[in-house]
Amino acid sequence: MKYWIWIVGLWSCAAPAQLATTNFVEIEQLMQKEARPLLVFFYTDWCSYCALMKQKTFADQALIKELNDNYYLIFFDGESRETLWWNQVKMEFVKRGLKSGTHQLATYFAEQKGVVTYPSLVFLTDQYQKIYQQNTYLKASELHALLQVIY
Template sequence: MRKTFLFFFILSTTILFSQKNDSLLSYSFEEAYKLQEKEKKPIVVFFHTNWCKFCFAMKKNTFTNKEIIKLLNEKFYFISFNAESKKPININGQTFINKSGIHQITEILASKKGTISYPSTIILSPKNTIDEQIDSFLSVKEIKKILQTYLFNLKQYNH
């Protein structure tokens, strides 16, 4: 009886641990910026809305892929952000809010030529400058290539 209990306990712990490793770690803006104080990594921000079917498809397909999860968890800080969020964001003493239905942080980071498209995927450098702005649906293959190329170029630039 004890052995059976111990076996199931170990099995359930292993299953829970493996599930955590298979999950995409997603941070708030505040958390990502705090983590950068300890370890500088690029930040990937995924801007989405509740009504965007392509956003939903990326959440369901692209960001559930094990290779993408591993790449994002190991090499980046990932932020999934609802562009219409009402929650204020405080970074370095500055507060960003939703003024007109679209959050200020979305307007700052995802705007291209005065327009915001959804989904938008932004890569911020470890120095928090905008390095990439992609305003379309990204398949697993597309985002993998973008992230790997970005990391390769970052490594080349820093050496």
């Protein structure tokens, strides 16, 4: 019995760290407590590269530690039907077809040449100024290297 307790204790200590994320509603309060750079991951449910980044890239323990310690991270569905306020402007889903559309926040932050592609990573300062945008799949090592260069 003592061995089981010891094994369970070791297993709980070795549990992987969880990625801390926030949302657009809470970010202003967090920034007031502690200003940090912001990384926004725009994805959709149908995007296979987005799902791969969630499963692989954002599961890397070294990257999780770096993001949790130094950044605020928002995962945002570019097709969300949620109405939000950003910079005193009402942002909502804009229908573009029978079943398709884009949330105005995705358009505002992630649009390039009139199109929002997924996955999109948008890097912002603590004052919400866009520093850089990456519209492609990134491995954990590539995202880590990008964070070192950008911030």
